[in-house]
Amino acid sequence: MFAKINANSIRPKTSELSTLSREQLFSSEYRYRRGAEIFGEAEPAEFIYQVVEGAVLSYKLLSDGRRQIGAFYLPGDIFGLENGSAHRFTAAAIVHTTVWLLKRRGLEDIAEGDVSVTHDLLRLTTKNLQHAEDHLLLLGRKTAPERVAAFLCEMDSRLGGATVMTLPMSRQEIADYLGLCLETVSRALSRLRDSGILSFRDPTQRKIVLLDRSKLAELAAQLARPEH
Amino acid sequence: MFAKINANSIRPKTSELSTLSREQLFSSEYRYRRGAEIFGEAEPAEFIYQVVEGAVLSYKLLSDGRRQIGAFYLPGDIFGLENGSAHRFTAAAIVHTTVWLLKRRGLEDIAEGDVSVTHDLLRLTTKNLQHAEDHLLLLGRKTAPERVAAFLCEMDSRLGGATVMTLPMSRQEIADYLGLCLETVSRALSRLRDSGILSFRDPTQRKIVLLDRSKLAELAAQLARPEH
DNA sequence: CGCGGAATTGAGGCTCATCAAGGAGTGTGG
DNA sequence: CCACACTCCTTGATGAGCCTCAATTCCGCG
Secondary structure (H helix, E strand, O other): OOOOOOOOOOOOOHHHHHHHHHOOOOEEEEEEOOOOEEEOOOOEOOEEEEEEEOOEEEEEEEOOOOEEEEEEEOOOOEEOOOOOOEOOOEEEEOOOEEEEEEEHHHHHHHHHHOHHHHHHHHHHHHHHHHHHHHHHHHHHHOOHHHHHHHHHHHHHHHOOOOOEEEOOOOHHHHHHHHOOOHHHHHHHHHHHHHOOOEEEOOOOOOEEEEOOHHHHHHHOOOEOOOOO | OOOOOOOOOOOOOHHHHHHHHHOOOOEEEEEEOOOOEEEOOOOEOOEEEEEEEOOEEEEEEEOOOOEEEEEEEOOOOEEOOOOOOEOOOEEEEOOOEEEEEEEHHHHHHHHHHOHHHHHHHHHHHHHHHHHHHHHHHHHHHOOHHHHHHHHHHHHHHHOOOOOEEEOOOOHHHHHHHHOOOHHHHHHHHHHHHHOOOEEEOOOOOOEEEEOOHHHHHHHOOOEOOOOO
């Protein structure tokens, strides 16, 4: 039932939703095919979701089709949380994906009276905000090789630092996350391979072995150390 | 006492802090000189701030000095709100600035027991998240002229759509907000002037008259209209 | 076996950054 | 009152980095 998308088994971090789900009025499991849209931007936000197995991405589109992916969600991650009534992103399954749904209506009612649920919402919103803030720096000021290195570092840590990292997303999806084109992502990965920092373990190049994490982290432009 | 940084007088939107300030244990006014740091990244978050007069920016730095500005705060705006214990940005006064401080310690204690205060925090955090999400799309996928047009639209609406828009920030600060270099910002503004969309009312080029808001909005790449 | 999707790689071009020069406004001190 | 320094902005020349277009390969799959 639980995902095994990596060498390490990734279990849903149910703790994140513990307080919320304890209070649930309604919840259920649901499956989405690879590529299926889970909810659309500006649609009413009726549910909160937690990835059980698979992977999900969220994005915004410009009218001419340019896409910016805001986040990837892996097993255990919660998404679709909105404080307004409408979603601000479109969410889609990257691969065959199982999610837990939590009916939002019930959650809101509860939040009226329950401080701990509101605190849960606040904590999750803050976590999303923090991720977005870090991503602003990447998109605004990092070079292409730095972005790719930072992406690999993020995925490595989120996938639990497994020996073989299996990326669920395509080069195009990585590119739309990093504000690059897919060819630039591919070239950056090839150069990391050529310089011995990683190697591919797969004909489709989605299984990656990180051979030198410290050098990779170095390449992923660091935050200035605050001198306070 | 209140700021008059525009043709229209901008009054602090005290409503935003109404619930918070009603409960305050301690608060006071404070002044910062142009360029002064208000708090630093990773410093303990002791206060919450509201701009009374002037303008503030928040930013992150990379170790080699590249800077990404996350937001500008104008009179009435609240900043410095963190759910963790430490600030995730550095904040500095753009011009001579007066802020209201609200002691955070008291606020936290109150949040333990008061649902409406927690709701206020959640609402403000969500507002920040929404702004960051929109900025991701700008930084990741918009061209330089689109970014500058979008910036002007944002400032126009935040400054209340006054006839003459007075920007408190320099070209360099605009550039660091938009992920560009200052020369590119300057050139984009000159081209908007040449095409009759705006004109300058100032020797230092910080007072801008928007002559064609609809054309400007058109240039600022639109979100795809969701077909749901 | 043939087709479509995904990834790599190369060639060329465009956008934007960098480097540089010059002008205009502001503040300071003589 | 003016000379001078300093900051901020504009504008131009050049080049680097990344995107676009295209060809090719490899894999998965019907």
